[in-house]
């Protein structure tokens with residue numbers, strides 16, 4: 001059943017990824033100026049120009065060009081970076097691990113801490129704790145990431161000197177960026193968990209669970225938690241995409257290598273093959289995230305499983 | 310067996326329920342009737358010890374089970390009663406099972422919890438009970454999810470859950486309201502059979518006076534959070550002495566002629582916040598006199614039945 005669902009869900013990825021790739025492909029054409037000029041660095045030789053024309057099939061019509069380009073992408077043939085004069089694939093391969101580490105840790109941090117806080121605040125009915133929790137959630141969902149980053153750098157790096165201001169050397173350099181990205185996530189996940197648990201507790205069937213003689217603890221862990229997890233998983237899945245995307249500004253502020261830094265630099269330098277590759281990776285991460293989320297939903301909820309397959 | 314005396318319930322400072330009393334013995338069915346908001350479900354929740362779940366508390370009276378008052382019972386001990394000695398069936402079978410879990414485990418839980426059975430033993434028992442409730446292919450049903458079943462089937466599953474640990478008392482809070490008419494009749498018949506076969510004490514909460522007439526031995530009529538009349542079914546139906554009971558009986562649809570169906574009672578049910586002073590029924594009562602708005606009526610006992618009306622002695626002579 002779940003395999004069937006997964007299969008059909010993956011079929012749905014085809015039109016989605018097609019449209020995304022078209023948009024990314026068109027970036028070069030949507031920019032002012034000649035696409036070849038956009039793709040060429042100043043002072044390049046006619047051979048360079050010819051190579052580019054061949055690679056993109058620029059002499060052919062747009063549809064053919066797209067398929068040539070996407071075919072190259074599939075083979076990991078991202079082309080040559082204009083400004084950095086290196087294969088784009090190398091640049092991506094070099095930067096991706098940094099982003100994955102940072103985003104992955106931030107994801108783990110926000111999901112575990114967020115779910116724990118959300119659960120506690122839903123079951124411990126203490127007015128003071130409740131107010132603290134609300135304040136935290138409000139703060140976490142409104143404070144912008146870059147501002148928090150600067151604040152953390154000022155406090156922990158500049159004043160206390162506990163962590164490096166920037167760079168990517170050792171685990172210490174990860175602490176502040178992970179906290180920065182994770183903070184908003186913690187607040188979001190905590191809020192969703194809290195609301196979902198309180199909603200679940202109001203469901204009719206909970207009365208009957210109590211009427212069976214089950215303890216509140218059993219009801220919480222065996223019945224309420226799975227229900228609360230449904231919306232939480234949806235949110236978390238969206239954040240899987242953010243593992244790469246959410247780190248863009250934060251990487252830049254902390255001066256860390258990574259896909260985000262690469263993208264921002266490439267945008268500044270109008271290095272379009274790099275921009276295209278970075279965007280493609282980000283889009284891929286988001287698609288993968290929603291895919292994982294939907295499959296997880298289906299695995300947890302028999303109603304979803306049946307509806308779509 | 311189950312004896313409720315002078316029960317009162319409050320949420321904060323509002324008191325939606327007071328002075329409710331009744332007794333049910335094994336093999337007996339007690340009907341609790343009354344319009345929406347009269348406190349029937351609160352009575353059920355009180356007996357189950359589940360008021361804290363909805364933020365309410367018992368403010369007075371006793372709930373005696375096998376002679377011992379359980380209102381002061383610690384939660385841990387009360388859990389043994391729930392599902393073990395007292396089973397509950399609720400109104401809407403569409404939402405009363407956990408949609409994420411298969412049917413089997415949801416029923417198995419009860420026998421595991423209260424009879425110390427292993428998983429396999431509990432499953433065998435589940436299959437057996439589903440069978441006795443006339444559920445086709447019980448072993449297959451165990452692997453189904455709630456949304457794959459009809460309302461009537463789900464209500465049978467809920468009944469199976471309530472019965473799994475062989476309780477002495479069953480409380481059914483409007484068990485058929487959410488079901489089709491034909492299914493309603495099946496479920497009521499099923500409950501009726503169970504009372505006889507298993508010597509259960511059944512508390513049947515319902516809006517439907519004709520169901521009461523068919524299945525109950527005793528009846529409690531509730532209005533605005535109070536019991537206004539109670540007694541043996543024949544006595545109450547023959548000689549209803551409370552004007553509200555009379556009105557309820559007059560509203561029973563007779564035959565299939567649409568014109569005679571559900572006349573309804575004039576006026577609206579008071580809410581907790583505006584329970585009338587004196588007799589709660591006086592704003593709608595055809596017999597009300599000056600005293601009714603001032604003085605709450607005492608129960609007037611006649612044989613095994615009692616009615617809380619100032620004019621209960623004469624009231625059974627129904628006005629034309």
Ligand SMILES: Nc1ncnc2c1ncn2[C@@H]1O[C@H](COP(=O)(O)OP(=O)(O)OP(=O)(O)O)[C@@H](O)[C@H]1O
Pocket residue numbers: 320325343344345346347348349350351352363364365580581
């Ligand atoms: N959680 C609650 N908080 C405050 N008041 C409540 C709560 N639950 C019920 N009440 C009040 O108690 C009164 C009795 O409610 P109850 O649910 O027992 O009625 P009922 O007889 O079961 O009605 P119905 O036929 O609609 O099920 C109502 O007036 C309702 O407003």
Ligand code: SF4
Pocket residue numbers: 551552553588589590591592594595596597598601606617618619620621
């Ligand atoms: S006490 Fe008065 S108002 Fe109440 S039911 Fe009797 S006659 Fe009607």
Ligand SMILES: [Mg+2]
Pocket residue numbers: 349350351482483
């Ligand atoms: Mg009710």
